[in-house]
Structures are given as structure tokens and as C-alpha cells.
Amino acid sequence: xxxxxxxxxxxxxxxxxxxxxxxxxxxxxxxxxxxxxxxxxxxxxxxxxxxxxxxxxxxxxxxxxxxxxxxxxxxxxxxxxxxxxxxxxxxxxxxxxxxxxxxxxxxxxxxxxxxxxxxxxxxxxxxxxxxxxxxxxxxxxxxxxxxxxxxxxxxxxxxxxxxxxxxxxxxxxxxxxxxxxxxxxxxxxxxxxxxxxxxxxxxxxxxxxxxxxxxxxxxxxxxxxxxxxxxxxx
Numbered sequence: 001x002x003x004x005x006x007x008x009x010x011x012x013x014x015x016x017x018x019x020x021x022x023x024x025x026x027x028x029x030x031x032x033x034x035x036x037x038x039x040x041x042x043x044x045x046x047x048x049x050x051x052x053x054x055x056x057x058x059x060x061x062x063x064x065x066x067x068x069x070x071x072x073x074x075x076x077x078x079x080x081x082x083x084x085x086x087x088x089x090x091x092x093x094x095x096x097x098x099x100x101x102x103x104x105x106x107x108x109x110x111x112x113x114x115x116x117x118x119x120x121x122x123x124x125x126x127x128x129x130x131x132x133x134x135x136x137x138x139x140x141x142x143x144x145x146x147x148x149x150x151x152x153x154x155x156x157x158x159x160x161x162x163x164x165x166x167x168x169x170x171x172x173x174x175x176x177x178x179x180x181x182x183x184x185x186x187x188x189x190x191x192x193x194x195x196x197x198x199x200x201x202x203x204x205x206x207x208x209x210x211x212x213x214x215x216x217x218x219x220x221x222x223x224x225x226x227x228x229x230x231x232x233x234x
Contacts, residue, residue, distance in 0.1 A: 004028055004124065004125075007033055007118045008023050010069075013196060029067050030067055035110055111146075114128075115157060128146075129166075130168060166178070172222060176188065177229055197219065198213050199213075199218045207223065
């Protein structure tokens with residue numbers, strides 16, 4: 001198999017959907033990987049099929065490049081995590097200053113399992129939606145963390161994986177603009193309708209920017225970014 005293919009960490013959220021479109025515009029073969037770790041917003045996983053199908057309709061080339069989808073169960077990660085993303089508890093901040101939505105080691109585990117799958121599938125490029133511009137302070141979203149992990153994975157698996165983080169240095173408004181540049185209004189509409197970001201997993205209320213409770217940190221960030229994106233596009 002060619003090593004020019006990519007594996008996208010695809011949760012079903014806004015960021016990972018934008019990253020999937022980014023990868024489809026660049027790589028000849030793109031597979032996707034989602035993780036079920038008992039997250040309280042597990043509803044995000046339910047939209048992955050609709051998002052993949054929608055991306056294929058937006059661009060015939062993307063449809064031809066979109067390969068297999070994979071889902072891995074990581075129950076152990078949820079079991080060892082006492083966080084607001086894995087327990088029904090109020091979202092807030094820890095004494096350390098970090099949000100209690102931080103799941104320790106999550107991205108380290110995700111990328112390690114992704115590399116193991118990419119090793120078997122003959123895929124060289126790993127794509128994730130980590131960002132340290134508009135983010136909640138999660139240490140495993142930082143560029144230094146991703147670069148260090150790339151070195152460790154390449155040494156530990158004796159492969160030359162390349163970890164791509166297209167959103168690392170852009171804010172949420174620019175993430176909306178990136179989706180617009182990649183797939184125009186159809187992609188923006190797809191993300192609004194079928195992606196999920198709300199930490200509480202609520203899909204009842206439809207806002208201009210999509211579905212969610214409208215008050216959690218993830219909804220707030222997405223809403224403010226969408227508002228800036230629309231204002232600048234007007």
C-alpha cells in the first residue's frame with residue numbers, strides 16, 4: 001500500500017469534520033477513526049456517518065478518496081477519568097486552573113492508538129483537530145505535545161509518521177472560514193446541521209451555529225467563532 005494515505009481522528013465535531021475536509025483535499029486515500037470512551041457527549045459519534053456521506057456529496061473527488069471508517073472502544077480511559085466529560089457533574093474548573101472537562105492523557109492515547117492502526121493500514125499521515133489558539137488550556141492540545149509525541153511514535157514504531165494539526169494556530173472564526181474555503185456553503189451547512197460540539201451532548205435546540213445547550217464552554221466557543229465568521233463575511 002502507498003504511504004501517502006492519511007488517518008483522521010474524526011469525532012463528529014466541528015473541528016474534526018473540518019480536518020477531514022482538509023485531508024480529503026490533500027491526500028489520495030483518507031480513512032477515519034473515532035473513539036468511544038464513555039464521553040457524556042457520545043451523541044457526537046452518531047453523526048459521523050452522516051458527515052462522511054455529506055462530504056462525499058460535496059465533492060466527487062472527496063467521495064473517491066474517502067476510505068474505511070473505524071471506531072475503537074476505550075472504556076478504560078473513561079473508567080480512570082473523573083472529569084465532567086466522563087461523569088454527570090457540573091462543568092467548572094479544578095484547583096489547578098484547568099477545566100474539569102480535561103481528560104488526562106486523552107490525546108496521547110488517541111494518537112498512540114491511531115498510529116498503531118495507521119501502522120497496520122499502511123497510512124503515514126495522522127490528522128487531528130488539536131489547537132492552542134482558541135482552546136480550554138488542555139496541555140495535550142499544545143503544539144509542543146504533538147511534536148514530542150510524533151518523535152516518540154516514530155521511534156517506538158520505527159515508522160516516519162507525520163502528525164498534522166491544521167487548526168493549531170487558528171481561532172474558531174478562522175476554522176469556520178477554513179471550512180468555507182474548502183467546501184463553500186455546503187460544507188458550512190453540513191457542519192452546522194450534523195456536527196456536534198456541546199459537552200453536555202444536547203441536540204434539542206438549534207442555533208444559527210448548530211445544536212447544543214448554548215452555555216457550556218464548547219458551545220460558547222463555537223457560537224462566538226461563528227458570529228465573528230459571519231460578521232466578517234458580511
